């Protein structure tokens with residue numbers, strides 16, 4: 001493509017579980033025509049206004065929590081703020097892994113920490 005794939009939409013409320021597990025995410029209501037990538041975990045960027053922040057992006061139904069709805073959500077690195085209602089773009093630069101169902105929240109959180117570190121490394125070189 002010559003540029004990373006992008007999905008755009010408004011940031012909406014999720015289950016607010018992310019905050020309790022230490023990884024608050026921005027849940028995107030993707031535009032109807034969006035080509036949402038296959039379920040999995042990706043490294044990339046969250047872009048809005050003048051901001052372009054590295055992000056670990058999850059697409060899937062959150063099987064660890066027996067979720068049903070497919071979510072497009074991002075944990076933004078080095079960002080702390082309220083993004084509800086913002087119109088954002090997620091750029092996908094690397095696929096990290098498939099979505100997994102973990103036996104415990106602890107295992108999920110350990111894996112998410114690793115995903116965030118991988119995201120930090122790989123987004124430095126794009």
Ligand code: FMN
Nearest residue numbers: 014015016017018056058062063064075099100115
């Ligand atoms: N959920 C899973 O069930 N399996 C996964 O493998 C998985 N990987 C994730 C990786 C990253 C980097 C992120 C940000 C989320 C991942 N999730 C995964 C989704 C979390 O379950 C979700 O962020 C959490 O439940 C909070 O959801 P909420 O924003 O709706 O409150």
